[in-house]
Amino acid sequence: MPEKQRYTLPTKAGDQRQLGELTGAACATLVAEIAERHVGPVVLIAPDMQNALRLHDEIRQFTDQMVMNLADWETLPYDSFSPHQEIISSRLSTLYQLPSMQRGVLIVPVNTLMQRVCPHSYLHGHALVMKKGQRLSRDALRAQLDSAGYRHVDQVMEHGEYATRGALLDLFPMGSEQPYRLDFFDDEIDSLRLFDADTQRTLEEVEVINLLPAHEFPTDKAAIELFRSQWRDTFEVKRDAEHVYQQVSKGTLPAGIEYWQPLFFSEPLPPLFSYFPANTLVVNTGSLETSAERFQADTLARFENRGVDPMRPLLPPEALWLRVDELFSELKRWPRLQLKTDHLPEKAANTNLGFQKLPDLAIQAQQKAPLDALRKFLESFSGPVIFSVESEGRREALGELLARIKIAPKRILRLDEAQDAGRYLMIGAAEHGFIDTQRNLALICESDLLGERVARRRQDSRRTINPDTLIRNLAELHVGQPVVHLEHGVGRYAGMTTLEAGGIKGEYLMLTYANDAKLYVPVSSLHLISRYAGGAEENAPLHKLGGDAWSRAGKKRRKKYAMWRRNCWIFMRNGRQKRDLPLSTTASITSYSATASRLKRRPIRHRRLTPY
Structure with a gap:
């Protein structure tokens, strides 16, 4: 869109300007225009995730510049389940790219901006580049993958997994859209190819792949010892096997471990602002202060309500999120442009753009x-x-x-x-x-x-499940619990089992239905299972498998x-x-x-x- 110089962009730290009279998609066209004009990245702060997603789609319509989202964890503060691996993968990819971002738009909701993140030195220190023809011991690579938090499985289906079969090593790196198949000849990578996780068929060959850690915190032995030490300094240690301290000590990461992330690092977690390049321009829509204060109040309420469980003692909110005053203190270090819908009073820092x-x-x-x-x-x-x-x-x-x-x-x-x-x-x-x-x-x-x-x-007729009933982690299931399969209806969870399909072993959920019928669901299809929400569990129906x-x-x-x-x-x-x-x-x-x-x-x- 040709620039008519209708407004001046702020350029110095602490310089603030406002643009008024914006309506509808005018905000998106304006941010796209700013991204074309500003020599540097633009960070757009949205009032919430819904607006962030809408703006992401709209802005892409009006610019060829890169437009990214920093994914939200999609969990409430102090939730007892972990973000999905795809979310962590997307976040790690964005965080890894952000410090070297030269142009484009990063869209982030207020609550995600307030969330403290892992140090960038951790991401760069644990990133690995693998090339075709590179000499690399398979045992050494497996040790590196285990240290980086990758899970060894029989068949790779999702991010953060790897599998070995003879000279082949399948790997789904965090930050990658597709998994890779490495073919070794002795201790040399003979070929690198993409493959389809659903069909397991090999696709085109590539020359290099980037490998990011599997989590936003380290999980090697040194990090586990640091976690244990800092836990003892902060909380009382319980001997119960289900206690968070005991699980991590055994190398198991319990659901919701992300809310103890600071204990895996020797220094306090930095703010997201530490990732911004020096020439970043910050733009915000809506009432930033109102959204930030609301999120801070919600977080404090969650801390007070959920911090009474001795099995899951909580870190204070300030260890995980910026306070409102800290947020605005960080914002003062950057040039900032505020987008408003109202007509602004006549001031040197204000410009009304006349959108109706x-x-x-x-x-x-x-x-x-x-x-x-x-x-x-x-x-x-x-x-x-x-x-x-x-x-x-x-x-x-x-x-x-x-x-x-x-x-x-x-x-x-x-x-x-x-x-x-x-x-x-x-x-x-x-x-x-x-x-x-x-x-x-x-x-x-x-x-x-x-x-x-x-x-x-939609390109297909996929249906979705109520997000309130989604099961995000196997730890949420107990034997005998009524569950709903998207295609087959209400059954009962009967535990986990290992089955062989197509010569490949895999983990499956076993569901029982009427007449003792059994349905085996791959762990990779956990998203098809939801909690029964139709009333008391003892009154849940038991559908007939294959019935109508x-x-x-x-x-x-x-x-x-x-x-x-x-x-x-x-x-x-x-x-x-x-x-x-x-x-x-x-x-x-x-x-x-x-x-x-x-x-x-x-x-x-x-x-x-x-x-x-």
């Missing part, structure tokens, strides 16, 4: 002229108008709809291609549009036309939905007949609206929901 909300352009399918509001707006607006949709299919659908009011938008890839007073159509994730009065430009999104958020059609009780419940829901759609169509048809509105117009609008609106976005999670 769109008028009501919602398609009124029940009216005789459903697109009348949009047509009138387009006739009166003299500048370029860009329509934004989220997929190629919906681009086609909206194009056909606009053709009914004689609008033929030109397809573009970037916002800066809209130069003259034309009508344009692009693919992107922007939720709500705006009018840029200073540039005489309008952006119209699908939600502006349909009256609600619509999202990209579970599928019948789903069919009943789908039948109700189909009936609702049929009633809507009858209502629309009757209304059309009364007004003599052409069927094609009403059908097109109704079909588009119904199809798009039922594809509402679910909260994005880092966990893949793939069938086993």
Whole structure:
């Protein structure tokens, strides 16, 4: 997007400026513009994770610069379960890259910014580079992997695992999107290849791989001894086998060990700010102070409520998170730009950019002229108008709809291609549009036309589980506990077992169903299992494996939905007949609206929901 020098960027530490009158996706376009203009990385602070994810998708629509998120642990403070391995992998990758980041945008919610992190010296000191032709003993590599916290398994399925078979070593490095297969010839790496974790089939060859530690803290013998020493200095030691101290002493990392992370380091954990390059520009949206104070209060409340368990004594919040005053003290060390929705008072540090909300352009399918509001707006607006949709299919659908009011938008890839007073159509994730009065430009999104958020059609029909019932760690299960399998319904957890499939041994969860039927679920498919949340455990049903009780419940829901759609169509048809509105117009609008609106976005999670 061409820069018109409408505002000045802060450049010195402690220099603060504000930009006002921002609405809809204007914030995303502005951050993209800033990233193109600023010679250095831009750290965007969002009020919460939901806004961080939305901004990530929107900003990518408007810039070719790198846009990253620092993943949240997706656990509440002092939770008794650990983040998923994919989350840790994503975090380690981002933290490793951040100090050398030259351009681009890092988006981080306030609570993640307040979280203390491992020292960067730990990541760099424990990173390993392996190349084709490199001389490396397999035994030495296994020792390094064990020391870095990697788990030796029979079949590699997720991050932080490795497996050995003869001259082959399979490895899923933290920070990598795919696992690798190393083929050794004596003590030399003969080949490095990617492979598919689901099919175990070897893919293309690569020349080098980077290996990051498996955790955000060290797990070697020295680190374990340091943990034990600092635990004894801080807490009372219990002899119970389930006590955190005893488990770590035996080399077992209990669920939620991340909340004792400081005990694995000899120095206090540094803030995330210590990773920022010197030329970083900090940008924030929303009320930073309000969000920070709310998170601090929530953290303190969790500490006071959960700190009474002698088996899991807690470190004070200040050991794990910055206080609000510490957060703002750190912010003063960087140039900062605040983005506001309101009109700002006239001051040297303030600039109002004149973005306005769109008028009501919602398609009124029940009216005789459903697109009348949009047509009138387009006739009166003299500048370029860009329509934004989220997929190629919906681009086609909206194009056909606009053709009914004689609008033929030109397809573009970037916002800066809209130069003259034309009508344009692009693919992107922007939720709500705006009018840029200073540039005489309008952006119209699908939600502006349909009256609600619509999202990209998923590439498959995956379903998701209520996050409150997700089982994130095997330690959360006990024998006899009722659990729900996404495909097979309610059964009982019967423990773990080792089975051989395709010549490869693996760990499986054993679930029992009615008539003593058993279902074996790979540990890698733990995400398909959730806790039973339908009432008391003793009253939980026991479904028949392969029966129709579970599928019948789903069919009943789908039948109700189909009936609702049929009633809507009858209502629309009757209304059309009364007004003599052409069927094609009403059908097109109704079909588009119904199809798009039922594809509402679910909260994005880092966990893949793939069938086993």
